Amino acid sequence: AQSVSQHNHHVILSEAASLELGCNYSYGGTVNLFWYVQYPGQHLQLLLKYFSGDPLVKGIKGFEAEFIKSKFSFNLRKPSVQWSDTAEYFCAVKPNNAGNMLTFGGGTRLMVKP
Amino acid sequence: EAGVAQSPRYKIIEKRQSVAFWCNPISGHATLYWYQQILGQGPKLLIQFQNNGVVDDSQLPKDRFSAERLKGVDSTLKIQPAKLEDSAVYLCASSLNRGGYEQYFGPGTRLTVT
Secondary structure, rough: OEEEOOOOOOOEEEEEOOEOOOOEEEEOOEEEEEEEEEEEOEEEEEEEEOOOOOOEEEEEOEEEEEEEEHHHHEEEEOOOOOOOOOEEEEEEEEEEEOOOOOOOOOOOEEEEEE | OOEEEEEOOOOEEOOOOOOEEEEEOOOOOOOEEEEEEEOOOEEEEEEEOOOOOOEEOOOOOOEEEEEEEOOOOOOOEEEOOOHHHHEEEEEEEEEEEOOOOEEEOOEEEEEEEE
């Protein structure tokens, strides 16, 4: 069975700092990759996804993620964070032959100080 | 477009009692999911429905958990009897269909078992 690791459980940054959240997965086959975000008091929502093609994908609110197949990684980045980016971020993986069954990582709680 | 609706939002019960959660997916979405999110962890898929049929329930503790989606629209998840370790947020999600479609999440039901 596949698994997803998010190594940073808590991250604290000041506004305008750059962000990189790590995500590694274990699965030998073709995968689809996702980042979800949960803002305080709100639902989980999709930030960005990778299915195929350009391994650098851009999502909403200036976020991007890079799929590095050789490293089984899909790290999330943002060049300059804002206070409003304070949220919990979840990486998720779906093997290509798994219907729509997502496996989530444990999440990274980001706090941005104004 | 209305989102995924869940009720109740909060529930406190004693161990060995039973509890039921309700989910109404986005109109027209064929696929419905129930996730369990324990504090500090990512969501874990419990069961996936395609219309009114079960696609995968391999991670559902069937000795105490049951779920149904009789008319292929709304769904209920039941726990009977509850244990302390069932304390979690139960998330419902829906997608247009199986495959690579985005999953839309509801607000969740926070269950506390005392």
